[in-house]
Amino acid sequence: HFPGEADKDPVHEDNDDEEDYHEAVKYSFVTSDRNRDGKLDHAELTQFAAMMDHAKEERKASLLEMDEELNEATETAKELMKQHDADGDGKLGITEISKLVAEADMEEQQHAKEAFDESDKNEDG
Numbered sequence: 001h002f003p004g005e006a007d008k009d010p011v012h013e014d015n016d017d018e019e020d021y022h023e024a025v026k027y028s029f030v031t032s033d034r035n036r037d038g039k040l041d042h043a044e045l046t047q048f049a050a051m052m053d054h055a056k057e058e059r060k061a062s063l064l065e066m067d068e069e070l071n072e073a074t075e076t077a078k079e080l081m082k083q084h085d086a087d088g089d090g091k092l093g094i095t096e097i098s099k100l101v102a103e104a105d106m107e108e109q110q111h112a113k114e115a116f117d118e119s120d121k122n123e124d125g
Contacts, residue, residue, distance in 0.1 A: 024052070024055045025052070028048050028051040028052050028055065029048060031047075031051065032044045032045070032047040032048035032051065080092070080100060083100075084096050084097075084099065084100045086099075
């Protein structure tokens with residue numbers, strides 16, 4: 001953990017997911033119960049099922065995106081470690097991180113300059 005970073009509590013994370021799911025169920029139920037009798041008839045149940053299926057698909061897509069982002073971050077970290085681990089200890093210290101950040105800043109500035117130069121057709125700055 002980084003200094004000051006709160007510890008994640010996996011129990012409460014699961015509870016948050018569970019609470020979100022229950023909120024989705026309640027919202028879908030209330031929205032589907034068109035006649036407000038507290039029960040779902042066939043047509044209302046069809047709408048409820050469609051809404052819940054949509055929520056499930058959104059969550060599934062979100063989890064897949066998170067997995068892809070994690071995989072991408074893992075690959076980036078491996079590449080950064082390979083490029084910037086000057087002492088070969090398998091870790092990046094503050095000196096190595098500072099150099100990495102400085103290089104990234106210079107690269108970003110270069111990209112911005114190139115984009116500006118490309119868009120500055122009349123070269124008036």
